[in-house]
Amino acid sequence: MIIPQPAGVRRMPGRLALAPSIRLDAGPGAVPAAELLAHHLGPGRPRSREGTPLRLALRPGGPPESYRLVVAPGGLDLTAPALAGLLHGVHTLRLLMDEDGSGWPCVEIDDAPVMPRRGVLLDVARHFMPLDFLRSFIDELALHKLNVLHLHLTDDQGWRIEIGARPRLTEIGAWRTEPDGSVHGGHYTRKDLVALVEYAASRGVEIVPEIDMPGHVRAALAAYPGLGNDPRGGVTVWNGWGVSEDVLAPHDGSLEFLRDVLTEVAEVFPSPIVHIGGDECPTVQWERSPAAVLRAREAGLDDPRLLRSWFVARMHEHLTRLGRRTAVWDDGSRLPGGRLPSDALLTVWLDAAHAATAVARGHQVVMAPHTATYFDYRQGDGPDETPAPGHPVTTLADAYAFEPLAGGLPAADIRRPEQAGVVAVQAQLWTEYAPTPDHVRYLAYPRLCAFAEAAWCAERPGFAAFRSRLPGHLGVLRSLGALAGPGPRWERPADAAERMKR
Ligand code: TNX
Numbered sequence: 001m002i003i004p005q006p007a008g009v010r011r012m013p014g015r016l017a018l019a020p021s022i023r024l025d026a027g028p029g030a031v032p033a034a035e036l037l038a039h040h041l042g043p044g045r046p047r048s049r050e051g052t053p054l055r056l057a058l059r060p061g062g063p064p065e066s067y068r069l070v071v072a073p074g075g076l077d078l079t080a081p082a083l084a085g086l087l088h089g090v091h092t093l094r095l096l097m098d099e100d101g102s103g104w105p106c107v108e109i110d111d112a113p114v115m116p117r118r119g120v121l122l123d124v125a126r127h128f129m130p131l132d133f134l135r136s137f138i139d140e141l142a143l144h145k146l147n148v149l150h151l152h153l154t155d156d157q158g159w160r161i162e163i164g165a166r167p168r169l170t171e172i173g174a175w176r177t178e179p180d181g182s183v184h185g186g187h188y189t190r191k192d193l194v195a196l197v198e199y200a201a202s203r204g205v206e207i208v209p210e211i212d213m214p215g216h217v218r219a220a221l222a223a224y225p226g227l228g229n230d231p232r233g234g235v236t237v238w239n240g241w242g243v244s245e246d247v248l249a250p251h252d253g254s255l256e257f258l259r260d261v262l263t264e265v266a267e268v269f270p271s272p273i274v275h276i277g278g279d280e281c282p283t284v285q286w287e288r289s290p291a292a293v294l295r296a297r298e299a300g301l302d303d304p305r306l307l308r309s310w311f312v313a314r315m316h317e318h319l320t321r322l323g324r325r326t327a328v329w330d331d332g333s334r335l336p337g338g339r340l341p342s343d344a345l346l347t348v349w350l351d352a353a354h355a356a357t358a359v360a361r362g363h364q365v366v367m368a369p370h371t372a373t374y375f376d377y378r379q380g381d382g383p384d385e386t387p388a389p390g391h392p393v394t395t396l397a398d399a400y401a402f403e404p405l406a407g408g409l410p411a412a413d414i415r416r417p418e419q420a421g422v423v424a425v426q427a428q429l430w431t432e433y434a435p436t437p438d439h440v441r442y443l444a445y446p447r448l449c450a451f452a453e454a455a456w457c458a459e460r461p462g463f464a465a466f467r468s469r470l471p472g473h474l475g476v477l478r479s480l481g482a483l484a485g486p487g488p489r490w491e492r493p494a495d496a497a498e499r500m501k502r
Helices: 031-041 083-096 131-143 190-202 218-223 252-268 284-288 290-298 304-321 352-360 396-400 437-444 447-456 463-479 493-501
Strands: 008-017 022-026 052-058 067-072 075-080 103-111 118-123 148-152 175-177 183-185 206-213 273-277 325-329 345-348 364-367 421-429
Touching: 008 067, 022 031, 031 052, 031 083, 052 083, 067 083, 075 083, 083 103, 083 131, 083 463, 118 131, 118 447, 131 148, 131 190, 131 437, 131 463, 148 421, 190 206, 190 252, 206 252, 206 304, 252 273, 252 304, 273 304, 284 290, 284 304, 290 304, 304 325, 345 352, 352 364, 352 421, 396 447, 396 463, 421 437, 421 447, 437 447, 447 463
Parallel strands: 022 052, 052 075, 118 148, 118 421, 148 206, 206 273, 273 325, 325 345, 345 364, 364 421
Antiparallel strands: 008 103, 067 075, 067 103, 175 183
């Protein structure tokens, strides 16, 4: 069977052999799912009244992502209470299809996910990723019944979203000179992103944008030096990895800048959630800057280090005015005295104990523990693995063993912010060491398949059973062009040094 394993499957005798043509019968509200099914079947299947009947319909009852699929020798019926469920049913059909595309085995499936939000972070800031890859990747997420794409759009190494009010962000901030003198970069226009949001929605995927602040901002400081703590400027788009000491200056100009950016981000992305990073923000520049120390005092803070949560709180106010919820990385909340507004969503990248602390403080959390869900980490010790230094190995089995509600964490409904608990799970593809889509896919597969099953199944079939379904599943991915052949070779640091000498 397929990945993720459906909750209830009954194999029935026989198969549904597709006639040369199909008859798509889509009830009210089911047309987008029917169109996606027709798209999967390809242009070689004309529609006619005599064709194989494929019936899709909305039918009330059950959670919005649930679906019921009945494949019988004479035709198939797919029903769900909402479009999201119908789209999942279409993806199940895509995976169940015979290899030669001639039909399906007969089955009855009743399916629904255990976690309602199943996301993947893609870092397009460290390495720019072309739009056609983003579209294919969205298709791949949807195929795994993952429904959130967290786009990490800005960082020290690049600014990837056009902001009308601040054109230098992409004129300057989207480009960096690599240590070997080559230039890397790129950005998405507002129009690109609006179209991408629409494309993702048609596949049942929501895009959550992230603008990282008040650290991870060197690309912005290169574009607008006045936003930094050193009046002499001189900050460049970073061509190294790690945590930079260059952070925003806590003056009104920075607040105005961030508000302008977030206002435009909210215009492009309809997601109810906007992520504002908040992570890894060294405070040495504020501690050294008389202007920052003064600003902290004026803001009633007895320590300039508290300016990090002050930034987050100001932007939380702004996003609330815009009707959006604020999300931040968990370490942004663990500052001395730096309590976050309780409706802020926390992406917990450490472990279940940190999630429990956040939940005890009344927060909703997205579970993204790095030891199970950071797929930039090496998946083994082989010579083809990324040189990502200092990180633990995260194997396929580690990814499969991911426990969203570890330690008895409560689940919560994201539409009810007053309910503390786990509202989502997320896998991470940071791209410091993944310069191309092939590298990203090498890191993603097959661990993302294991994550998808951990996120979907109330009762996971177990790693051995997962492994036995994997080859067939990877066959489908390969036929979609989603597997990068033999793994792409990572340039070893020693080779890079050698190349730079030449
Ligand atoms: C930590 S966890 C980061 C990212 C890096 C990643 C590399 C977090 C919010 N930040 O900036 O890309 O580690 O694994």
